[in-house]
Amino acid sequence: MKNIxxxxxxxxxxxxxxxxxNLTLLAQAITLAESSLPDDIALANxxxxxxxxxxxxxxxxxxxxxxxxxxxxxxxxxxxxxxxxSKKIAVLAxxxxxxxxxxxxxxxxTRMEELSKDAFAFIRPTATRAALGGVADRTREAILLCEAxxxxxxxxETVGVGQSETTVRNLxxxxxxxxxxxxxxxxxxxxxxxxxxxxxIAITKADGDNTKKATQAKADFEYALHLFSESDSGWKPKVIxxxxxxxxxxxxxxxxxxxxxxxxxxxxxxxxxxxxxxxVWFHExxxxxxxxxxxxxxxxxxxxxxxxxxxxxxxxxxSNAAQQIIQDFLKE
Amino acid sequence: MKNIxxxxxxxxxxxxxxxxxNLTLLAQAITLAESSLPDDIALANxxxxxxxxxxxxxxxxxxxxxxxxxxxxxxxxxxxxxxxxSKKIAVLAxxxxxxxxxxxxxxxxTRMEELSKDAFAFIRPTATRAALGGVADRTREAILLCEAxxxxxxxxETVGVGQSETTVRNLxxxxxxxxxxxxxxxxxxxxxxxxxxxxxIAITKADGDNTKKATQAKADFEYALHLFSESDSGWKPKVIxxxxxxxxxxxxxxxxxxxxxxxxxxxxxxxxxxxxxxxVWFHExxxxxxxxxxxxxxxxxxxxxxxxxxxxxxxxxxSNAAQQIIQDFLKE
Numbered sequence: 001m002k003n004i005x006x007x008x009x010x011x012x013x014x015x016x017x018x019x020x021x022n023l024t025l026l027a028q029a030i031t032l033a034e035s036s037l038p039d040d041i042a043l044a045n046x047x048x049x050x051x052x053x054x055x056x057x058x059x060x061x062x063x064x065x066x067x068x069x070x071x072x073x074x075x076x077x078x079x080x081x082x083x084x085x086s087k088k089i090a091v092l093a094x095x096x097x098x099x100x101x102x103x104x105x106x107x108x109x110t111r112m113e114e115l116s117k118d119a120f121a122f123i124r125p126t127a128t129r130a131a132l133g134g135v136a137d138r139t140r141e142a143i144l145l146c147e148a149x150x151x152x153x154x155x156x157e158t159v160g161v162g163q164s165e166t167t168v169r170n171l172x173x174x175x176x177x178x179x180x181x182x183x184x185x186x187x188x189x190x191x192x193x194x195x196x197x198x199x200x201i202a203i204t205k206a207d208g209d210n211t212k213k214a215t216q217a218k219a220d221f222e223y224a225l226h227l228f229s230e231s232d233s234g235w236k237p238k239v240i241x242x243x244x245x246x247x248x249x250x251x252x253x254x255x256x257x258x259x260x261x262x263x264x265x266x267x268x269x270x271x272x273x274x275x276x277x278x279x280v281w282f283h284e285x286x287x288x289x290x291x292x293x294x295x296x297x298x299x300x301x302x303x304x305x306x307x308x309x310x311x312x313x314x315x316x317x318x319s320n321a322a323q324q325i326i327q328d329f330l331k332e
Numbered sequence: 333m334k335n336i337x338x339x340x341x342x343x344x345x346x347x348x349x350x351x352x353x354n355l356t357l358l359a360q361a362i363t364l365a366e367s368s369l370p371d372d373i374a375l376a377n378x379x380x381x382x383x384x385x386x387x388x389x390x391x392x393x394x395x396x397x398x399x400x401x402x403x404x405x406x407x408x409x410x411x412x413x414x415x416x417x418s419k420k421i422a423v424l425a426x427x428x429x430x431x432x433x434x435x436x437x438x439x440x441x442t443r444m445e446e447l448s449k450d451a452f453a454f455i456r457p458t459a460t461r462a463a464l465g466g467v468a469d470r471t472r473e474a475i476l477l478c479e480a481x482x483x484x485x486x487x488x489e490t491v492g493v494g495q496s497e498t499t500v501r502n503l504x505x506x507x508x509x510x511x512x513x514x515x516x517x518x519x520x521x522x523x524x525x526x527x528x529x530x531x532x533i534a535i536t537k538a539d540g541d542n543t544k545k546a547t548q549a550k551a552d553f554e555y556a557l558h559l560f561s562e563s564d565s566g567w568k569p570k571v572i573x574x575x576x577x578x579x580x581x582x583x584x585x586x587x588x589x590x591x592x593x594x595x596x597x598x599x600x601x602x603x604x605x606x607x608x609x610x611x612v613w614f615h616e617x618x619x620x621x622x623x624x625x626x627x628x629x630x631x632x633x634x635x636x637x638x639x640x641x642x643x644x645x646x647x648x649x650x651s652n653a654a655q656q657i658i659q660d661f662l663k664e
Contacts, residue, residue, distance in 0.1 A: 049649040056646070141651075195559075196528075224559050227527075227552075278643050278650050285654035290622055293662060311610050314388070317381045318610050319473075322617035330625060 014047050019054060021088075021150045023122055030124060033141040048141055051148035056274065058147045059261055062156045062168040064194065065178030070204040070244060072111040074178055075157060077244040079112070081251060082153055083120035089153040090146040091115070093125040094139055094164055122151065139171055140281060165194050170277055173270065174199045174257050181210055181217035181241075195221075196228050199237050199260055202253050206241035214241045233269045235260055293329075300328055346379050351386060353420075353482045355454055362456060365473040380473055383480035388606065390479045391593055394488045394500045396526065397510030402536040402576060404443040406510055407489060409576040411444070413583060414485055415452035421485040422478040423447070425457040426471055426496055454483060471503055472613060497526050502609055505602065506531045506589050513542055513549035513573075527553075528560050530569050531592055534585050538573035546573045565601045567592055625661075632660055 009017070009025060017025035033044040065071050075091060082089050091112070115121045124142065143154050158168045169175050177198035195201075201221050206214030221239045231237075238256050242249030264270040294300060307321040341349070341357060349357035365376040397403050407423060414421050423444070447453045456474065475486050490500045501507050509530040527533075533553050538546030553571045563569075570588050574581030596602040626632060639653040 045649055045652050045655075049652060052646050052649065220559075224556065227556050275644050279640060282639065282643055282650035282654050285651045286626075286657055287619065289654060289658040290661075293658070294618075307614065308611060311614055312607050314384050317377055317384065318614035319617045320377050320381060322614050322621060323377075325618055326621040326625070329622075 011043065011046060011050075014043075015050055018047070018051065018145060018149050023149075026122070026145060026149045027124065029145050030138075030142045033145070034138045044141065048144050048148075051144065055144045055147040058143075058152050058154045059174065059257065060143060060154045060156065060172040061257060062158065062165075062172035062175045063178065064158045064165050064168065064175070065204070066180075069178045069180050071157060071178055073244040074202065074204055074242065075155060076112040076115045077247060077250055078253065079115040079121055079155070080118065081247075081254060083115075083118050085254075086120070087153050088120050088122075088151045089155060090122040090124070090149075090151040091155045091157060092139055092142050092146070093123075093157045094168060122146065122149075139168075143171065165197060169197045170280055173264070173273070174260055176253070176257075177201045178204050179217065179221065180204060181206065181214040195224065198225075199231070199233070199235060200253065200256055201225075201237060201239045202242045202249060203239065204242055204244070206248065207243035207246045211241075217241075233260075233264050233273070234267055235263055294325075297329070300325060303328065343375065343378060343382075346375075347382055350379070350383065350477060350481050355481075358454070358477060358481045359456065361477050362470075362474045365477070366470045376473065380476050380480075383476065387476045387479040390475075390484050390486045391506065391589065392475060392486045392488065392504040393589060394490065394497075394504035394507045395510065396490045396497050396500065396507070397536070398512075401510045401512050403489060403510055405576040406534065406536055406574070407487060408444040408447045409579060409582055410585065411447045411453055411487070412450065413579075413586060415447075415450050417586075418452070419485050420452050420454075420483045421487060422454040422456070422481075422483040423487045423489060424471055424474050424478070425455075426488055426490045426500060454478065454481075471500075475503065497529060501529045502612055505596070505605070506592055508585070508589075509533045511535050511549065511553065512537065513546040527556065530557075531563075531565070531567060532569050532585065532588055533557075533571045534574045534581060535571065536574055536576070538580065539575035539578045543573075549573075565592075565596050565605070566599055567595055629661065632657060635660065 009028070014025060014029055018029055029044065029047060032040045033048065035041060035044070063071065063075060065074075079089055079091060112123055116123050139156060143156070146154055154172075156168050156172055158164045165175075175197050177194060177200070179201055181203050203214045203217050203221070218239045218241050225237050225239070240249045240252050240256065242253060244250070261270070264273070304325060307316060307325070310316040311318050311321060341360070346357060346361055350361055361376065361379060364372045365380065367373060367376070395403065395407060397406075411421055411423060444455055448455050471488060475488070478486055486504075488500050488504055490496045497507075507529050509526060509532070511533055513535050535546045535549050535553070550571045550573050557569050557571070572581045572584050572588065574585060576582070593602070596605070636657060639648060639657070642648040643650050643653060
């Protein structure tokens with residue numbers, strides 16, 4: 001066994017072992033996809049492409065919420081509920097500000113102690129490949145690998161404070177927003193627009209003294225959701241009060257997601273949305289690659305910085321500056 | 333006079349006449365900026381860059397709302413109020429779906445009959461330069477030209493149903509959302525997220541039988557706004573009931589915009605935001621130029637279309653497809 005871990009397996013070994021659900025090889029394949037070495041990326045791409053026919057069968061759930069909302073606890077309880085239904089689940093944590101190296105998933109294992117010991121669960125933070133400047137691609141590839149390994153529910157966890165939500169929204173089928181029932185301004189700290197992306201809201205810690213506040217918050221959120229126009233899917237988001245402590249609202253949350261999946265599979269949105277997400281991936285990746293090429297050109301980057309200063313000082317028209325950069329870049 | 337209109341003036345004539353507020357030459361300069369001919373664009377860019385020191389002194393106001401909300405009537409009444417205060421105002425209409433040619437501003441002149449005859453007002457739709465695929469650049473340049481011509485208030489009008497709002501939000505200092513007081517779902521037809529971009533909301537047609545509904549809608553919107561987190565400017569948007577018919581809420585709307593301007597000039601957001609908008613323009617324009625170059629390559633475009641089909645049929649990994657396109661594009 002030790003040899004397999006330290007020496008890189010070949011393409012066919014990867015392919016068959018990932019398909020069998022070998023978690024060590026799955027983790028290694030994700031690491032490959034996250035690598036910045038061209039050889040690693042080429043192997044990862046070849047592997048994932050060959051596994052494409054075995055992907056897409058899961059439900060992909062994005063879960064977000066501000067720090068302190070109880071995300072880990074919710075996911076642990078929610079995940080245990082799913083594994084108790086004999087569902088194989090993978091939890092991928094997306095943290096754009098994270099400096100974690102690929103190996104140190106200990107933090108997450110500690111955060112979700114019970115779930116990490118569960119034979120039906122696979123927990124893994126996704127590292128960001130800095131050169132490409134985006135969390136999305138690596139996570140997309142991790143999702144596909146997990147699906148090929150037989151995971152039926154993929155949870156993408158993200159911190160609800162930055163720009164990562166829009167990205168994650170475009171990776172998943174269902175976007176769940178965790179909210180705290182607080183006094184006063186309920187949306188404090190939630191970035192504008194996040195609530196409008198939600199397919200469901202779970203109010204966490206709705207137990208003990210908090211129960212009454214949570215019920216009030218539920219009514220408030222329901223009213224606010226009602227103000228938004230209908231989403232593309234045609235689905236009306238539900239608000240659920242939950243408690244990881246009292247195991248309340250957990251089964252209800254899952255049942256709401258199942259209802260959503262049935263609804264969008266029937267009206268055709270499910271497939272349409274997935275195809276759309278793949279096309280966005282394609283075009284986004286082209287943009288990222290061009291950006292990457294631009295960034296690798298040190299001289300051009302210095303010129304961009306100089307132009308930025310001149311633009312700030314109103315010395316040059318931004319479109320003129322852009323034209324000069326692109327002419328240089330394409331060596332015209 | 334006829335000669336000036338039919339023969340293209342030179343750079344220096346353009347520069348001095350625009351500075352003097354010559355509306356014929358201003359309109360011609362905007363047309364130049366909207367042209368797709370490289371010579372025209374070069375002259376427009378040279379002109380606008382030379383005029384940069386005379387730009388930036390206006391307040392730029394974006395006004396949006398769904399069709400039927402009474403945008404033209406509101407802008408006409410609002411505009412007349414401003415000119416009655418001896419303010420020089422320019423109205424630029426952005427309509428991404430418009431097929432108007434550069435000359436046919438008759439439509440807009442008819443829409444705002446009184447304002448179009450006002451010596452203090454300049455009304456002009458901005459055509460889109462299709463090749464660049466965006467309304468933003470041309471409008472940015474039109475704003476700068478109008479400012480150089482001495483206009484103190486620039487109104488950018490846009491239809492509140494598409495994607496143009498985010499674009500327009502990034503061109504202006506203040507974003508005003510016009511809303512109708514209706515029965516039931518007040519935000520019907522308003523695209524998600526637009527309300528969160530607003531620095532102010534004016535409820536239109538708040539007169540006669542509508543007055544009571546408008547007052548109720550005001551309370552509803554105020555509640556909804558309260559749910560959103562604080563905007564980057566630190567400003568709390570106000571909701572005003574207005575009637576163009578009864579000239580109600582018009583002066584109040586202007587006074588709210590003046591308060592906003594004083595507020596953000598004091599806290600530094602005004603300048604910070606404008607610089608940020610210029611840097612966005614720079615980077616957006618680079619992306620657009622690259623996209624334009626890509627689009628001009630017929631062979632590459634056919635390849636992109638083929639890949640899109642293969643992606644839809646799950647035959648190829650989107651990131652692999654992207655890599656092949658970019659390699660071809662950069663001839664590596």
